[in-house]
Amino acid sequence: MIDLRSDTVTKPSQRMRRAIADAAVGDDVYHDDPTVNELEGTVADLLGKDDAVFVPTGTMSNQIALRIQTNPGDTVLIHAEAHIGQHELGGAAHNSGVTLTRLVGPYGTFSAEQVADSVPTPHAALPGHLFAPVTLMCLENTHNDSGGTVWDTTQTQEVLNTARSLGLKTHLDGARLWNASAASGVDLVDLALGFDTVNVCFSKGLGAPVGSALAGAADTIEQARRFKQIFGGGFRQAGMLAAGALHALEHNRERLVDDHTNARSFAEAINAADQIQVDLGSVQTNLVYFETPDAEALASDCLHEGVSMLAVGRTTIRAVFHLGVTAEDAQQAAEVIRKQSAIA
Numbered sequence: 001m002i003d004l005r006s007d008t009v010t011k012p013s014q015r016m017r018r019a020i021a022d023a024a025v026g027d028d029v030y031h032d033d034p035t036v037n038e039l040e041g042t043v044a045d046l047l048g049k050d051d052a053v054f055v056p057t058g059t060m061s062n063q064i065a066l067r068i069q070t071n072p073g074d075t076v077l078i079h080a081e082a083h084i085g086q087h088e089l090g091g092a093a094h095n096s097g098v099t100l101t102r103l104v105g106p107y108g109t110f111s112a113e114q115v116a117d118s119v120p121t122p123h124a125a126l127p128g129h130l131f132a133p134v135t136l137m138c139l140e141n142t143h144n145d146s147g148g149t150v151w152d153t154t155q156t157q158e159v160l161n162t163a164r165s166l167g168l169k170t171h172l173d174g175a176r177l178w179n180a181s182a183a184s185g186v187d188l189v190d191l192a193l194g195f196d197t198v199n200v201c202f203s204k205g206l207g208a209p210v211g212s213a214l215a216g217a218a219d220t221i222e223q224a225r226r227f228k229q230i231f232g233g234g235f236r237q238a239g240m241l242a243a244g245a246l247h248a249l250e251h252n253r254e255r256l257v258d259d260h261t262n263a264r265s266f267a268e269a270i271n272a273a274d275q276i277q278v279d280l281g282s283v284q285t286n287l288v289y290f291e292t293p294d295a296e297a298l299a300s301d302c303l304h305e306g307v308s309m310l311a312v313g314r315t316t317i318r319a320v321f322h323l324g325v326t327a328e329d330a331q332q333a334a335e336v337i338r339k340q341s342a343i344a
């Protein structure tokens with residue numbers, strides 16, 4: 001089976017399993033697990049932040065970021081297709097009591113003007129107490145639902161400057177920030193620059209079995225540790241998990257460009273088929289979204305031929321490239337899709 005459903009389907013290699021088995025451990029709730037502490041320090045350094053906290057999932061990391069940087073009744077600016085709004089099951093309202101203002105823009109981006117326009121300007125006839133305070137802006141890089149697209153750094157800084165000038169805190173959902181860095185050649189520190197909090201995941205293209213981290217200033221991460229505990233994320237001998245993440249950071253980052261190459265050649269190959277359309281402009285990293293008249297039918301036909309993908313909409317299928325998929329697999333999968341779409 002060529003499994004293209006997600007980059008979360010990756011399984012730990014033998015070497016990663018050995019690193020996990022050999023990990024030095026302690027009790028992370030008491031902050032004395034040496035491998036977790038090493039991972040947190042490594043992530044903070046990679047992102048140019050004071051500190052980081054290791055958490056079970058990207059969703060928990062994002063939800064903690066919202067919780068510690070807003071108050072109930074606040075409004076959060078976010079892209080219309082962002083994971084936090086689309087796939088975290090109303091967590092923003094449930095855990096933090098905030099509403100989301102969803103900004104629409106190309107490839108998961110929005111502009112500084114849209115940010116400015118979304119923050120109300122009180123005046124004598126309409127005083128500030130008549131508006132819900134806008135207190136946080138979230139970006140997602142790469143942007144999953146837009147095709148794994150990468151934010152341009154100049155545009156990021158413009159949007160951040162505007163948000164800051166309006167008194168907003170800023171959070172980066174960088175579940176796949178590693179891919180953004182690999183694709184753009186921009187250092188992680190520069191991609192994280194200016195954000196108050198940054199989420200990164202080890203369990204996606206990096207191939208670790210579990211884990212994410214939230215990075216930021218020391219006092220912010222101190223608050224995050226409190227909410228990690230409140231949200232039930234207090235780990236004990238989590239060094240076993242952190243060892244997988246450390247191994248992934250050391251060994252699996254450089255190869256991410258191979259996934260991007262495979263995604264590109266796959267996208268070009270299927271785009272040549274009559275019944276398939278790919279916006280090649282959106283294929284910037286390891287995700288490929290394509291249009292076909294009946295997504296569920298095609299995904300099911302391909303599954304019978306050994307290619308597993310997700311129908312994510314009536315006419316949309318997602319295929320994701322990762323360390324379990326070779327260049328040959330990518331070409332073979334494209335061939336299956338071309339054949340099955342011609343039969344349909």
Ligand SMILES: Cc1ncc(COP(=O)(O)O)c(C=O)c1O
Pocket residue numbers: 056057058059060062083084140142143144173175176201203212
């Ligand atoms: C952009 C983005 N953010 C956050 C998450 C959540 O990560 P997790 O599945 O670890 O909760 C995902 C998951 O795919 C994602 O794509």
